[in-house]
Amino acid sequence: MEKYTLAGGRSCTVYTDPSPKYLLIQPADARELEFFEKEIEHIKSLTDVPFAFAAFEITDWNSELSPWIAPPVFGSDPFGCGAAVTLAYIEQHLIPEVSRRLSLDACAPVILGGYSLAALFALWAGYTSDRFDAVAAVSPSVWFPGWLDFIGKRTPAAESIYLSLGLKEEKTRNRVMATVGDNIRKQYELLLSQDISCALEWNEGNHFTVTALRTAKGFAWCVNTIDSHR
Numbered sequence: 001m002e003k004y005t006l007a008g009g010r011s012c013t014v015y016t017d018p019s020p021k022y023l024l025i026q027p028a029d030a031r032e033l034e035f036f037e038k039e040i041e042h043i044k045s046l047t048d049v050p051f052a053f054a055a056f057e058i059t060d061w062n063s064e065l066s067p068w069i070a071p072p073v074f075g076s077d078p079f080g081c082g083a084a085v086t087l088a089y090i091e092q093h094l095i096p097e098v099s100r101r102l103s104l105d106a107c108a109p110v111i112l113g114g115y116s117l118a119a120l121f122a123l124w125a126g127y128t129s130d131r132f133d134a135v136a137a138v139s140p141s142v143w144f145p146g147w148l149d150f151i152g153k154r155t156p157a158a159e160s161i162y163l164s165l166g167l168k169e170e171k172t173r174n175r176v177m178a179t180v181g182d183n184i185r186k187q188y189e190l191l192l193s194q195d196i197s198c199a200l201e202w203n204e205g206n207h208f209t210v211t212a213l214r215t216a217k218g219f220a221w222c223v224n225t226i227d228s229h230r
Contacts, residue, residue: 001037006097008089011057015040016102017050022226023099023110024053024219025090027118029061035212042216047223054098058086058118065114065121070145073176079144087125095131109133111222113162115215116207117141123187126158127151134160134226136218139169139207142183143176151190160197160225162218163188168206197225 001015013036024043028036036055043051058064063080070079095110113136114122120142126135127150135158142148163184170181188200199221203214 001040004097004101006056006093008093010089010094012094012098013055014052014098014102016052020050020052020102020104021108022049022051022223023095023104023108024051024223025094025110025112026053026055026215026219027058027065027086027114027121028055029058032115032211033057039212039216042213043220043223046216046220047227049223049227051223052098052102052104053219054094056090056094061117065117066144067121067124067150068146073143073145074174083121083124084128086121087129090125091129091131109226111136111219111226112158113138113215113219113222115139115211117144120144120147123161124150126156126161127154128157130157132158134158134162134222136162136215136222138162138164138215138218139166139211140184141180142187143178143180145176148183148186151187155194156191156196158196160222161191162199162201162221162225164201164203164214164218166203166205166207166209166214199225 004012064082066079067083111134112122112132115138119137119140122135123137191198
């Protein structure tokens with residue numbers, strides 16, 4: 001693995017197999033980056049397809065990954081509207097530079113994934129941009145205010161979408177976050193009605209259970225699903 005400082009000053013940790021066929025991208029905070037090697041090992045155990053993986057650091061979670069401004073749901077920090085800037089960084093800087101460094105084929109499929117609010121960002125990007133072939137949304141924050149209205153008026157550009165949630169995640173006293181179960185079911189049903197290749201997987205535990213494995217399962221599903229149709 002290598003660490004780059006890409007254009008714009010963002011830190012990016014990159015892993016690659018020989019002759020990778022896919023580029024996997026994940027926004028992550030500093031804590032998640034500590035488990036990067038374990039996540040890569042899990043992905044490799046779930047697919048035989050060679051891939052490259054780029055994880056870039058998010059320093060302001062509530063701002064950089066939020067598609068629009070929203071009031072605090074837990075704690076006192078509101079949500080910003082920095083998702084568009086983060087998406088532009090991925091499209092204009094990360095993908096071109098990593099692809100050049102690794103000599104990736106220009107037609108190599110790109111998969112965007114993440115966990116929690118980063119998963120919501122990945123979903124939002126899958127609706128907003130046509131740059132991503134698949135999205136791995138692992139325990140996504142689909143409780144986010146206004147999310148159901150947003151998806152109800154749109155069809156994703158991404159061809160394949162993986163969703164997952166922990167069985168205990170909707171069992172919370174926080175009324176907004178408790179909607180996550182019903183909302184992800186509605187998300188899945190809407191994708192099915194739009195003939196999007198999708199999966200909804202339920203995992204044991206709460207939001208913080210085996211996150212590296214859950215994220216790896218999402219990326220591997222995306223890789224295997226796309227590869228089976230090529």
